């Protein structure tokens with residue numbers, strides 16, 4: 001490797017360590033589940049996974065991946081329009097459109113990829129994207145990319161601030177297309193976007209509303225159909241982007257659910273579709289099985305909601321002050337980054353895996369532990385984790 005670059009990288013890595021922000025990877029030697037086997041730690045309860053419905057290790061979901069691998073082989077060996085596309089992608093996309101309540105859906109190798117594809121393909125120099133301040137990094141980078149490629153204009157509105165959004169929509173009244181972009185569930189706060197109000201504003205200002213439902217698909221609404229179902233407005237959001245890497249099997253992959261024309265246009269023009277391979281068949285098979293499981297067993301979602309309510313209530317009863325909300329993302333604010341990292345390590349010593357997040361992922365002084373609940377957690381798992389929270393919380397004089 002180039003000597004100068006090598007020295008610079010090593011120096012910066014040293015500094016990460018010195019600043020206490022170096023990320024150590026924990027190696028797991030088992031499928032994701034409510035408990036996992038962690039190298040050097042043995043079995044631990046995991047409260048850090050997006051495996052919201054517990055489907056990533058589900059035997060039917062795993063078997064469907066095997067079956068797809070056997071039937072279709074490892075992959076397309078090129079991009080879809082050049083080499084042909086597999087029938088399982090079509091089946092998956094139909095199932096995703098049905099779940100999201102849109103005419104069509106198009107799969108991508110990740111939701112990151114889907115967000116990058118969306119803005120840069122649909123917009124031009126006459127257009128503007130107006131984005132929530134706390135949107136996910138993939139949205140922020142997707143917008144930056146679009147700005148360079150298409151020369152579109154961009155604006156950011158304060159988090160969930162409808163007045164600020166309206167002012168920005170007013171200011172951009174003369175644009176050809178106004179695209180309002182929000183997460184459905186914000187990944188660090190666990191709060192839900194005010195969708196009915198966003199829809200009303202989008203309609204009043206003739207804007208396109210796009211919702212990234214990565215943390216809401218399989219999670220919100222009585223049937224896990226996402227933020228729109230949570231608010232009773234399925235079919236009204238113009239475009240939904242989401243991931244297959246969380247509730248829907250947890251492997252990888254993402255999708256855009258929208259009108260047939262939007263998906264067709266993306267198939268024609270989105271650079272990640274035109275210049276990169278399709279989702280591997282194993283992943284498509286597992287994700288399809290996960291969607292079917294979700295549609296056939298909404299009780300999974302009920303269980304997730306019950307577990308979430310229980311864990312939140314019990315944290316409060318033990319003197320913790322999680323951020324208010326009703327999603328399975330339950331952040332406990334601790335202040336300084338070092339404190340969040342320390343608490344995370346102490347919990348791991350107790351056999352509970354919860355990652356601490358600090359600056360720059362969250363604002364300075366708002367470092368936190370982000371607990372994530374799954375339908376696969378039993379009451380016993382949750383009670384064990386809560387006991388550990390209490391023990392560690394007392395040691396750190398938090399409760």
Ligand SMILES: Cc1ncc(COP(=O)(O)O)c(C=O)c1O
Nearest residue numbers: 110111112136187214243245254
């Ligand atoms: C809101 C949001 N959008 C997009 C992504 C990226 O999803 P993927 O892992 O499919 O790229 C994530 C993942 O953390 C997310 O939380």
